[in-house]
Amino acid sequence: MKKRNSELLGLAGMWSGLFIFMSSTDPTKLPAILLIAPILWMFLCIVYTIFVLQRVLYNSQNEAINKKRIGSAVLIASVPTVLLLLQSIGQLTAKDLALVLILVGIGFAYLKRFRLAQKIE
Numbered sequence: 515m516k517k518r519n520s521e522l523l524g525l526a527g528m529w530s531g532l533f534i535f536m537s538s539t540d541p542t543k544l545p546a547i548l549l550i551a552p553i554l555w556m557f558l559c560i561v562y563t564i565f566v567l568q569r570v571l572y573n574s575q576n577e578a579i580n581k582k583r584i585g586s587a588v589l590i591a592s593v594p595t596v597l598l599l600l601q602s603i604g605q606l607t608a609k610d611l612a613l614v615l616i617l618v619g620i621g622f623a624y625l626k627r628f629r630l631a632q633k634i635e
Contacts, residue, residue, distance in 0.1 A: 521566050528559045553595060553602075560591035582625055589621045 532555050541549060564587035574580070596614050600606040 518570065521569075525559075525563055525566060528555075528562060532556060532559055553598060556598070557591050557595040560594065561587045564590050585625045586622065589618050589625070593618055 532552065535555070536552055539548075561584075565583055568583045568587065572583075593614060597606060597611065600610055
């Protein structure tokens with residue numbers, strides 16, 4: 515229970531920090547590298563949120579399952595992040611959305627099919 519509370523506190527801190535950063539900065543006055551920072555921060559927040567939700571809903575200590583959970587969290591979080599990036603440069607179309615969803619589907623197929631913990635010889 516204590517671990518879950520610390521995870522929820524970490525989630526609240528990450529999302530609060532992102533909100534404060536985005537509401538207190540002016541994008542026109544930031545250097546280019548700091549324009550990418552909130553997008554990466556949002557990606558990490560989504561990944562961690564999904565990972566914590568998966569751990570709460572499906573409690574398992576198996577390392578191989580945890581690696582697949584991280585992989586699925588990264589895949590799920592990549593969808594809104596890529597769509598946000600495409601929208602920010604004015605390149606988001608229905609074709610791009612379909613392509614992103616197809617790539618995520620292929621990623622899930624790989625996650626389901628292959629074990630991430632096996633050694634390749």
